[in-house]
Amino acid sequence: MPETIELTSPSGTVKIRPDQKLSLFTTFRIGGPAQFMARVTDESQAEAALEWAEQMDLPVTSIGGGSNLLVDDAGIQGLVLAVRTTGKDAETRVRVEEDDHQVRIWVPAQMPISRLGHLSAERGWTGLVWCAGLPGVVGGAIVNNAGAHGGEMIDQLETIDVIRLADRKIESWPAEKLNAAYRYTVLKHAPRPRDVVVLGATFVLPRGDADELVKQAKEFSAWRKQAQPTGACAGSVFTNPDGSYAGYLIDKAGLKGTTVGGVKISELHGNFMVNSGEATAEDVRQMIALIQDEVYRQFEVRLVPEIEQVGGK
Ligand SMILES: Cc1cc2nc3c(=O)[nH]c(=O)nc-3n(C[C@H](O)[C@H](O)[C@H](O)COP(=O)(O)OP(=O)(O)OC[C@H]3O[C@@H](n4cnc5c(N)ncnc54)[C@H](O)[C@@H]3O)c2cc1C
Numbered sequence: 001m002p003e004t005i006e007l008t009s010p011s012g013t014v015k016i017r018p019d020q021k022l023s024l025f026t027t028f029r030i031g032g033p034a035q036f037m038a039r040v041t042d043e044s045q046a047e048a049a050l051e052w053a054e055q056m057d058l059p060v061t062s063i064g065g066g067s068n069l070l071v072d073d074a075g076i077q078g079l080v081l082a083v084r085t086t087g088k089d090a091e092t093r094v095r096v097e098e099d100d101h102q103v104r105i106w107v108p109a110q111m112p113i114s115r116l117g118h119l120s121a122e123r124g125w126t127g128l129v130w131c132a133g134l135p136g137v138v139g140g141a142i143v144n145n146a147g148a149h150g151g152e153m154i155d156q157l158e159t160i161d162v163i164r165l166a167d168r169k170i171e172s173w174p175a176e177k178l179n180a181a182y183r184y185t186v187l188k189h190a191p192r193p194r195d196v197v198v199l200g201a202t203f204v205l206p207r208g209d210a211d212e213l214v215k216q217a218k219e220f221s222a223w224r225k226q227a228q229p230t231g232a233c234a235g236s237v238f239t240n241p242d243g244s245y246a247g248y249l250i251d252k253a254g255l256k257g258t259t260v261g262g263v264k265i266s267e268l269h270g271n272f273m274v275n276s277g278e279a280t281a282e283d284v285r286q287m288i289a290l291i292q293d294e295v296y297r298q299f300e301v302r303l304v305p306e307i308e309q310v311g312g313k
Contacts, residue, residue: 009048014038016052016079022071022311025063025082027135029232029275030284031071031311034061034080041085041110042093043161043199047168050197053079059193060165061310064109064140068234072311073281081197083139087115090137094119102206104158109139109198113146114221121217124210127156128203133221135235139198143187145180149220154180156203162196170199183239183306192310229266232275237288238303246303247271249295260287281309 005016016038022031036058038049053060059078063069066082090111097104103125107116116138117131130151134141142160145153157175164171178185187194228235238246250256250270258265262279265287266272273287292303 005052007048007052009044011042011044014040014045014048016049020080022066022075022080025080026066026069026071026234027232028066028070028234028279028284028307029277030073030279030281031069032073032075034076035078037080037082039082039084041083041089042108043163043170046081046083046163046197046199049079049081050163050165050168054165060197061192062139062194062197064138064143065112065136066140067135068140068144068146068307070234070281070284070307070309072309074311074313076311077313078193083109083197083199084137085110087112091115091119100207102204104202104204106200106202107138108200109137109142111138112136113138113141117220118214118217120205121213122210124208124213125205126208126213127151127205129213129217130220132217133224138201142178142198142201143185145178145183145185145188147183152180152182154178154185156205158202158204160198160202161200162198164196165193166195171196188308227269229268229272229274231266232277232279233266233272234307236271236306237273238271238291239306241301241303244301245271249299249301249303250291253291253294253298255291255294258287258290260284260290263287265291285309 002018007014016036020034020037023029040046061076062081090108093108095106113131113134113136120128130149142153159172240246247270256270257267261283262276263273263283266274
């Protein structure tokens, strides 16, 4: 097996590790190996890793917390760039400009989204409290336009910083360029390999009452614990169709508890699939097809996956 390659960057060494199990980097705990993997936390590390990938003529796949991904059993060819780190590391890089009415904050892409929700509540900033308890990191949440409790990433987003793969130039994009809609951005729907990696984001947040916001953040976190399963999963498997809820339709179709191989539809929430420990990406794909067919047969609604399939030969 090839050995770990070490690249130097102004902010530290970037390790390119071969043959890394992606099941360890996804909340579904599913996925074959990354041919190569690098974890990066800032633009200089991203630049070093991307330059190496270009020299090696390898495609690049960026991931964040891996909480919305179904990685193929064959893994991902090329370089997987994981833009993720612990909450504490990321928090030290948050930049804040405030006045009496609002704050403008710059947040690195690897900041855990839940921590951002709690931090903004503690500081008395409104608009991001819904993030409390949400898995994943800011970069992935922006790409997905993640949302909950009536809020979504695009609401408070002013700009994003990206590094272009082609020439490793850093650009600032106005939020409008994402063309965001319900769980949609142009970045999420761009064909792979994609042109840019998200490095950070600026949000504008009105001031609010910290005590009230902290209470709300705790309630949102607690709600997740009682309404969603705790096992290995990737959140909602399908987006909600117009005027209904995917989980409701799956429940009404009598599918809760159904198993395919190592994957089971949660008894708690019909739109969640839980990995028993042995599930493969193929089990999940079969389960998706089974649910789509049965829900369509009973209700003439075609459910569309929210989780994203990546990798394969
Ligand atoms: C238990 C559970 C509950 C969930 N509840 C919700 C919910 O209420 N609402 C909701 O919207 N989602 C929910 N999700 C899904 C998921 O948490 C969110 O979509 C999350 O924001 C994805 O972030 P991530 O960092 O894990 O992204 P990943 O899954 O790692 O990646 C998502 C997408 O972003 C791309 N990407 C990631 N980082 C970068 C980067 N730096 N640059 C460029 N592209 C990048 C990836 O290629 C992929 O296309 C849930 C998931 C779980 C497991």
